[in-house]
Amino acid sequence: MPNLSAFRPIFLFMPFVLAACANPVETRAASSYEFAELAAPRAAGIRLTVVITARTSAPEAILFEGGNWLTERPMAHSAVLVCHRDGLVMFDTGLGRQIDSQFEDMPLLLKPLLSYEVTSPVADQVDLDVFCPGRPLEIALSHMHWDHASAIEDFPDTPVFVPDSELASARQSGNGHGYLASQFDDPDIDWRGLDFTGSAYRNYPSSLDRFGDGSVVFVPMDGHSAGSMGLFVNMPDGQSWFFTGDTSWSLDGFTRPAHKNAIIRVIVDRDVAGVEQELQRVHALLEREPGLVVIPAHDFNAYPPEAIYPRVIEAVELRMPDEG
Numbered sequence: 001m002p003n004l005s006a007f008r009p010i011f012l013f014m015p016f017v018l019a020a021c022a023n024p025v026e027t028r029a030a031s032s033y034e035f036a037e038l039a040a041p042r043a044a045g046i047r048l049t050v051v052i053t054a055r056t057s058a059p060e061a062i063l064f065e066g067g068n069w070l071t072e073r074p075m076a077h078s079a080v081l082v083c084h085r086d087g088l089v090m091f092d093t094g095l096g097r098q099i100d101s102q103f104e105d106m107p108l109l110l111k112p113l114l115s116y117e118v119t120s121p122v123a124d125q126v127d128l129d130v131f132c133p134g135r136p137l138e139i140a141l142s143h144m145h146w147d148h149a150s151a152i153e154d155f156p157d158t159p160v161f162v163p164d165s166e167l168a169s170a171r172q173s174g175n176g177h178g179y180l181a182s183q184f185d186d187p188d189i190d191w192r193g194l195d196f197t198g199s200a201y202r203n204y205p206s207s208l209d210r211f212g213d214g215s216v217v218f219v220p221m222d223g224h225s226a227g228s229m230g231l232f233v234n235m236p237d238g239q240s241w242f243f244t245g246d247t248s249w250s251l252d253g254f255t256r257p258a259h260k261n262a263i264i265r266v267i268v269d270r271d272v273a274g275v276e277q278e279l280q281r282v283h284a285l286l287e288r289e290p291g292l293v294v295i296p297a298h299d300f301n302a303y304p305p306e307a308i309y310p311r312v313i314e315a316v317e318l319r320m321p322d323e324g
């Protein structure tokens, strides 16, 4: 996710150029999808928080076509923590303790575009044993770009769930296409392949129900990278959250729907047509479920304030055996 503010004077001239390459996303009606029947989640409780590890910002017009060039939008690099009775899931890691040395390998031309201001890595900010006592940590990644995979090595001996296609693509890319090899080159990383072997879910053709109770469900999201995925968290009270990685950098990208800026998406989206399908799918899902809380990874404005760490969402009190 770039910080392009320094380049704003240049971008001010670009609307005219970009108007010629605009690629509006057609909406697709919810009725054109098959929606799988949703069973009520059976988890005893879920504790959820979004940990901001770094901040940045960008002109709105970078985030989605049709956005305003003069409106600066706050962005964040974050990790999502989901405490479940059977485990603690960290979805994306945000920026980790080694980000400054990792970032040295970023291609020179991209460095000024990708500046960031670190708040605090998860490992220094959250006592995971207080947030989710006694539960084993596992990491799952929406994808392995530098701003999502940076803190893997802050958590040694932790299983890391990512589709094989994403891991292969990251390894092949080295320090290109948004990846930084030093973030995932430790031979001791405990990689766990992740296959969407589960049934159709909402309007997704396949899924993976992590704990088998309908509360923590991964779905494939094509396009942004080789093996991107999203995460649904379904609370026992019926509220659902959908963390959509970088398919869109803004909630507007889904609600309109709209692509990222024309030049940016050519750089950051591996398959623009694939991204378009996912924008349409989430748009239709929101039409069907207006109460669904959709959170694109970097869109600070889409983070519900009550879910930003140290605040925690807990629909039903999740009393762990060791909490008395």
Ligand SMILES: [Zn+2]
Pocket: 001, 145, 147, 148, 246, 297, 298
């Ligand atoms: Zn990102």
